[in-house]
Amino acid sequence: MxxxxxxxxxxxxxxxxxxxxxxxxxxxxxxxxxxxxxxxxxxxxxxxxxxxxxxxxxxxxxxxxxxxxxxxxxxxxPLHDVAAAHADALDVQIRTLRLRRTVLRAVAQRGSTPEEMRFMHKLAQLSDAERRRLVHDFVDDVFGGLDANPEFVAMMRSAMPELPDEPAAEQVEAWVELGELVQDGEFRASVRRMAEHQAAERAAGDTTGLHHALTEAVRERVGAALASAVPPRSPAADAVVDGLTARYAATFGRPDDAELRRWLLRRLEAADDPRAERYWRLLAVVNGWPVPASLTEVFAWFTEALRARVAP
Missing domain, CATH: 1.10.1660.10 (Multidrug-efflux Transporter Regulator; Chain: A; Domain 2)
Structure with missing residues (x-):
């Protein structure tokens, strides 16, 4: 037996x-x-x-x-309970290893120092809640105590970084860059100045919200001028500027005059930081959203065209 x-x-x-x-x-x-x-x-x-x-x-x-x-x-x-718990733990380990691999590859590509590598690794290891808190802290810092455009602030608070469970390398790299950006003192000061400009505009009576239609008008008309290689200071740019200032005047209920152009130039200069656009593009990559087309060149052309037509 x-x-x-x-x-x-x-x-x-x-x-x-x-x-x-x-x-x-x-x-x-x-x-x-x-x-x-x-x-x-x-x-x-x-x-x-x-x-x-x-x-x-x-x-x-x-x-x-x-x-x-x-x-x-x-x-x-029970073995099935142990197996399920262990499988969950392995999922976490696999995700951690993928994050570490991505950080190491980014370090190799960027030639990072040991201090930068430690910082990148720390950012990549943050939980979803910690990532959201980091961005919320940024928004609190730059908009706190100011009566800035409430629709814009609400959009900033609602658009949080959400890495998927199995992020692609470019998503982790985008998050690391975004995490660095929101902790950058110069960038925070720049966005704070934008917020202060918004608050001053609201104190002067501007109660309008976001202006997607205006942005699309600038994209369309200036984009056509760029495609046709029209210099912003040339006479050929007059029609583009005239058409856009008329749109701004109608939207904000102001006369389309020289003062409007000076006001619009100040408005564009206050928002002239390419890192602000970079913020939204990085957020789109992290979250797997369609990455918006860049408007940096478009608004640079429009700003230069206005500057050439505004008396000092």
């Missing part, structure tokens, strides 16, 4: 492929208890030891610790 079969540690080693040292260790830990002992004190094991050793080896190869394995063998924890 199989129940009467007894194996020595050496027998088990030959049958399982494990080393004598490993089997002795598992026996000492109580994972594979002996059935009995010989008169000389040597341990003997029943046939169930083969199955237990096979399970122990499998679970160890999957990364489970000895205490958890003991609970499974003693039926204190």
């Amino acid at each position: 199989d129940d009467d079969v007894r194996y020595s540690i050496g027998d088990l080693a030959r049958r399982t492929g494990l080393t004598v040292k490993s089997i002795r260790f598992y026996a000492d830990e109580g994972l594979v208890p002996p059935t009995d002992r010989t008169p000389a004190g040597y341990r003997r094991f029943g046939v169930d030891a083969l199955a237990r050793l096979d399970l122990v080896r499998t679970l160890r190869e999957l990364g489970l610790d000895l205490a958890t394995i003991r609970r499974v063998l003693d039926r204190e924890a």
Whole structure:
């Protein structure tokens, strides 16, 4: 009868492929208890030891610790529950390894210093809640205490970085750059100046919200001028500027005169920081949104065209 079969540690080693040292260790830990002992004190094991050793080896190869394995063998924890919990833990480890790989590749490409690498790694390791808190802190800092455009501030607060569970390398790299950007003191000061300009405009009576239609008008008309290689200071640019200032005058309820052009120039100069556009483009990459077309060249042309037509 199989129940009467007894194996020595050496027998088990030959049958399982494990080393004598490993089997002795598992026996000492109580994972594979002996059935009995010989008169000389040597341990003997029943046939169930083969199955237990096979399970122990499998679970160890999957990364489970000895205490958890003991609970499974003693039926204190159902194997399916342990497997599910361990699979979840492995998911976290895999995600962490992917993030580390991406950071290392970014370090290699950027030639980062050890300090920069540590900072990049810290940013990549942040949880979703920590990422959102970092951006919320940025918004609080630059808009706090100011009556800036409420629609714009609400948009800033609602657009949070959300890395997927399995982010692509470019998403992690975009998040690292975005995390660096929102902590950059010069960028914060620049956005604060934009917010102060918005607050001053509102104090002067501007209660308008976001101006997507105006932005699209500038994109369309200036884009056509750029495509036709029209210099911003040339007479050919007059029609473009005249058409756009008329749109701004109608939107803001102001006369289309020289003062409007000076006001519009100040407005454009207050928002003239390409890092602001970079912020939104990075956020789009992180979240997997369509990346908006750049308007930097468009508004640079419009600003230069206005500057050429506004008396100093």
